[in-house]
Amino acid sequence: MLNRRKQIANACVGMLCLIVSSCAVLLLLAIVVFMLQESWPVWVSQGFSGIAFSTNWNPLGDPPLTGIGTMIISTLWVAMGGLFIAAPIGFCAAIFLAEFAPPRLADIIRPVLNILTGIPSVVYGFLGAAVLVSFFEVNFNMASGESLFCASLILTVMVLPYIVATSEAALRAVPREYRQTALALGVSKPYLTLKVLVPLAKKGLVGALILAFGRAAGETMAVLMVAGNVLIMPNSWFSKGEPLSALIALELGSAEVGSAHYQGLFAAGLVLLIFVMAINLGLAFIRRDKKTG
Amino acid sequence: MKLRRLIDGLWISLFWGAGLLILIILVSILGYLLYKGGPALSFEFITGSPSGFPLGTEGGVYPAIKGTSCLVLIAILSSALPGFLTAIYLAEYAGQSKLKELFSITVQCMAGVPSIVTGLFAYALFVVHFGFGISLMAGGLALGIMIFPVIVVTSRDALLAVNNQFRTVGTSLGVSRWYILRRVIIPQAMPGILSGLLLAMGYAAGATAPIMVTAAVVSVGSTTSLFDPVMALPYHLYILFSHQISLENAYGTALLLVLILLAINVAAMWIRSLKGKGA
Numbered sequence: 128m129l130n131r132r133k134q135i136a137n138a139c140v141g142m143l144c145l146i147v148s149s150c151a152v153l154l155l156l157a158i159v160v161f162m163l164q165e166s167w168p169v170w171v172s173q174g175f176s177g178i179a180f181s182t183n184w185n186p187l188g189d190p191p192l193t194g195i196g197t198m199i200i201s202t203l204w205v206a207m208g209g210l211f212i213a214a215p216i217g218f219c220a221a222i223f224l225a226e227f228a229p230p231r232l233a234d235i236i237r238p239v240l241n242i243l244t245g246i247p248s249v250v251y252g253f254l255g256a257a258v259l260v261s262f263f264e265v266n267f268n269m270a271s272g273e274s275l276f277c278a279s280l281i282l283t284v285m286v287l288p289y290i291v292a293t294s295e296a297a298l299r300a301v302p303r304e305y306r307q308t309a310l311a312l313g314v315s316k317p318y319l320t321l322k323v324l325v326p327l328a329k330k331g332l333v334g335a336l337i338l339a340f341g342r343a344a345g346e347t348m349a350v351l352m353v354a355g356n357v358l359i360m361p362n363s364w365f366s367k368g369e370p371l372s373a374l375i376a377l378e379l380g381s382a383e384v385g386s387a388h389y390q391g392l393f394a395a396g397l398v399l400l401i402f403v404m405a406i407n408l409g410l411a412f413i414r415r416d417k418k419t420g
Numbered sequence: 421m422k423l424r425r426l427i428d429g430l431w432i433s434l435f436w437g438a439g440l441l442i443l444i445i446l447v448s449i450l451g452y453l454l455y456k457g458g459p460a461l462s463f464e465f466i467t468g469s470p471s472g473f474p475l476g477t478e479g480g481v482y483p484a485i486k487g488t489s490c491l492v493l494i495a496i497l498s499s500a501l502p503g504f505l506t507a508i509y510l511a512e513y514a515g516q517s518k519l520k521e522l523f524s525i526t527v528q529c530m531a532g533v534p535s536i537v538t539g540l541f542a543y544a545l546f547v548v549h550f551g552f553g554i555s556l557m558a559g560g561l562a563l564g565i566m567i568f569p570v571i572v573v574t575s576r577d578a579l580l581a582v583n584n585q586f587r588t589v590g591t592s593l594g595v596s597r598w599y600i601l602r603r604v605i606i607p608q609a610m611p612g613i614l615s616g617l618l619l620a621m622g623y624a625a626g627a628t629a630p631i632m633v634t635a636a637v638v639s640v641g642s643t644t645s646l647f648d649p650v651m652a653l654p655y656h657l658y659i660l661f662s663h664q665i666s667l668e669n670a671y672g673t674a675l676l677l678v679l680i681l682l683a684i685n686v687a688a689m690w691i692r693s694l695k696g697k698g699a
Contacts, residue, residue, distance in 0.1 A: 133599070136598060137596040137599075140601075141509075141597070141598075144505045144508050144513055147502050147506055148505065148506040148523055151502060151503075151526070151572070155526050158537070161541060161544060161545065162537075216441060219435050219437070219438030219439075220441065220442055222435050223435040223436060223439035226435075227435050227439075228439055232439070236442055236443060239443060240442065241685060242446060242685055243446055245622055245623075245626070245685040246449065246678055247625075247654055247677060247678075248627075248628065249626070249657055250453075250654075250657070250678055252658075253670065253674050257667065257670075257671075287442065287445075315425075317427070317428045317431040317432055318428065321431065345535070347628070348629055348658065352662065372536045372629070375539075376536055376539075376629055379540065379633045380633065392540070396536070396540040396541075399537055400534070400537045404529050404532065406532070407531075407532040410528075415521075
């Protein structure tokens with residue numbers, strides 16, 4: 128029989144945990160509301176299409192224009208490009224780890240993935256700018272090697288560990304019976320992997336891509352240092368661009384508080400935030416379907 | 421049949437290639453940094469202050485190391501306890517309610533918030549509205565918001581990894597939930613929780629975007645208070661490179677930063693492999 132004081136202590140701890148976690152949930156809401164509040168005047172004066180679809184970024188002009196269409200395109204281009212390269216490599220590496228790697232080699236590669244995620248983005252950006260960009264300048268005779276393509280390459284390296292880890296988990300979650308049945312039927316291992324395991328783990332693999340896309344779209348330092356930061360509409364993978372995150376990081380320091388410039392940057396942040404949150408929510412629903420279905 | 425075998429061989433070599441590519445990436449990053457940054461890294465570099473003109477061409481990075489440590493300390497102080505309590509709620513008290521699902525999704529969303537957006541939020545709230553200015557405090561709190569979901573997720577997973585039988589036995593003995601938590605489950609989950617804290621610290625130490633707009637400056641005076649701007653290693657690296665101050669020192673700083681984070685990561689992996697008390 129519990130005595131009364133202990134019962135109360137128990138209830139108090141539960142209550143305390145509930146209150147603290149509710150505050151955490153409210154914090155996310157607060158971030159969204161706060162960003163909306165800070166950028167509200169420009170949403171009102173220019174309308175949604177004037178910000179999200181317009182390509183005129185001239186916040187210091189009269190009237191101030193805060194169209195972030197070019198930056199949105201740059202962000203999408205850089206992130207999709209990164210995924211385009213990272214996905215095949217990441218899936219192959221995940222298949223290798225889950226099915227083909229000798230256990231000892233797999234035990235080396237898995238911590239390596241952790242270490243790769245631990246390297247800060249500014250170091251990736253620095254290496255990309257110092258090595259990749261100058262490589263392009265020297266070998267392809269470009270006036271300056273900074274381009275969306277370089278940023279995509281850096282993002283490839285950065286999101287690769289996430290893709291590999293998540294896809295490997297998805298492949299391992301496929302029940303053993305499939306493997307045994309296939310092997311008993313005399314099917315070769317690559318055939319089994321590609322025709323049985325990959326289709327079964329499809330949802331998990333798509334989830335890995337979505338997760339990586341969210342990471343790539345929100346990444347700041349690496350793209351800031353190699354994408355070139357020129358406010359023009361990118362017309363090819365090899366042109367320069369300025370993604371949303373780079374715009375915010377570069378201009379926030381010089382924007383006067385309360386000016387249209389400041390509000391425009393918050394509008395850019397809000398668009399980025401909602402975009403990434405939508406990706407995460409979508410991912411949460413995919414995962415929940417998998418659990419119940 | 422022969423063709424089939426050829427295709428199989430091709431696929432297998434592709435898988436091997438992708439797996440080995442990951443190793444090659446890490447080795448080449450570390451190797452290149454060591455080769456380029458090694459000569460710059462010395463005792464004087466770690467203990468000295470930046471000097472020369474423009475500032476940073478000579479001298480060391482000691483103020484940046486100090487600044488980064490302070491930022492990480494504030495971040496962890498502000499977010500460890502809330503994160504831990506949220507994890508306890510999610511793992512132990514929430515049961516299977518709708519509320520738990522809502523909280524889990526929220527935490528996942530917070531983990532996905534781009535770090536520059538966290539910085540933007542912290543800038544408007546702490547720097548402008550609360551009037552902290554560009555300061556250690558604002559940057560530390562921004563990093564705290566950023567690492568909060570990391571702490572929640574790692575602590576929750578550590579708590580959930582504890583064998584469920586302890587909970588069943590405890591309940592059948594008529595012991596309160598809090599008592600089992602305090603005496604059995606938390607001690608057992610401790611290595612996992614601590615390694616999560618270390619990972620969060622590493623994450624905070626390497627983050628640049630949030631502190632770039634809230635805390636970091638190119639150089640600082642000798643005064644140190646919570647409401648002064650600070651230098652930070654990652655931002656120092658960014659400035660050294662982007663303002664073309666000193667490529668050599670930039671490589672040194674990058675190497676130092678990577679070595680620190682490598683040490684933190686390895687320590688976290690080692691701690692996680694330990695067994696908790698009473699296991």
